[in-house]
Amino acid sequence: MSQSTVLPAAASTSTPAPVVSVSPVVLSAPGRGEDLQVRVSAPATGRELPIMVFAHGFGASCNSYAPLVNFWAAHGFVVIQPTFLDSKTLGLSPEDSRTPSIWRFRVEDMKRSLDGLDLIEASVPGLQGRLDRSRVAAAGHSYGAQTTGMLLGARVLDSGGFPGKDMSDPRIKVGVLLSATGRGGEDLTPFAAEHFPFMNPSFAEMTTPALVVAGDQDDSPLSVRGPDWFTDAYTLSPEDKCLVTFFGAEHMLGGISGDLVTETTDENPERVAWVQRLTWAYLRSALYPGDPAWSAACAALMDSPKPLGRVEWK
Template structure:
């Protein structure tokens, strides 16, 4: 995607602060009063009504080495529903379970790796989703840490999606016949949240049916959401010390489609994804139900969302779905 010069200096200052930081929160910034929900009828999501799997799956994991344009190496970790008993650790190259599963793309934060988020991502796979998580060449751990390369990442993710979906048609590939190209979501944390927002704005990928943004901002990618209605779930800590809650809320308010925002009053920039077991449980349950609704079309999952979000009093849900 094209870079926007007017945003570069500000983006560098923000991203340079460390978009995967998980330091202790300082003082709450406070939650702005929610806007009045729109009175017009929200656009209808594209995925037809259906039913998500009721069982949990064992999880398999493998890596696929990709490279966009020859100079952007993008090793992709795939977590997927596998044969065998559920509940154990992900098994490398385990045979895939029978069925055709929606695909969920996940973009990591600055200086991070896909495996840093494996607790959440394996939970998605166990619920019946194939998760594809690229490691970006400049913002991943071990890269040069160039924060402005975030603006190139939406195109990386679209490339990864094309190549991963091709595995479902490739003779001899373990995922042949297991991927549903008509049911796809993009998700991401921090810098990966920026990447995800970009996939629905300036770099809109029309194959995407839904999005989940963890601690994200629209800096550099804008809020001109475009294309067919794609429900969005925002997850943000109210004491986020890197991307302010107000910044995340501003992007959420700009979304014209069905949407919800899970707010964690004591949540910082990353603990709910990387360390805090109780908060991670709420985030995992809520995001699983959101994906079940948006990608399987399961109306029962949508009805369960508010209860999952409220469990334990750790979060609140602004529900405009």
């Protein structure tokens, strides 16, 4: 059964810790064409720290999404950000033989980031021995949300409509999908159907718990549907899912990719503050059963006379 509540203006969380960031940490990547560069951000204090691997959107890099990454790290997560082959910083040619398979390389890069935890620990001053490898989350925005969804169990349908290879990772216990693209097939524009055949997901197998975050003004040129396309990862997946829909939000959800960046068309620091708080609270309670962060956030939402959005769960 689906339930819902309402978002108010932003609320505070605990006092943030200083953050240490190191970039690039270079991980060996045989068969990729070049080694994988990641950025690692961690709180300067604390032990048994949970881990998050974050997937950037198309064209971005490991140095993007500072508003989210810095917040998560300041509140206890070690955040690992791989730079994928589609990043503008790498300048991969559309004619490169790897281009049609970038979506696969992305999933492999997320897994490779977790495979490289020993090197990552050794590369960040003061991080050695402070990771809790039993508590791992994945998050991503836009193209990165599709990448993350596959790690949670989503599949890509083939031309016959059958689910492709299972690329999920059992190390990942929970996920956050920000502005995740929806169903393919007839829901895509002709351009998207021709150029992005991998954009044809099945969410029926996405059994790992997840929070889906969408904007009700996110009208994509890739789909013939409206903003509800970005809620498919919630509505078409099994239970143990939550959905946050922000009112007035477009694809960048108020500016999560950075401060004053040109791709943000709906700049709203208050909305970004809520994305920060809700994603952190959800992950805390999912990774630490009994932690009141998510229930406290939901309780705070119900008291607002000016809601910024809506939360649902099933």
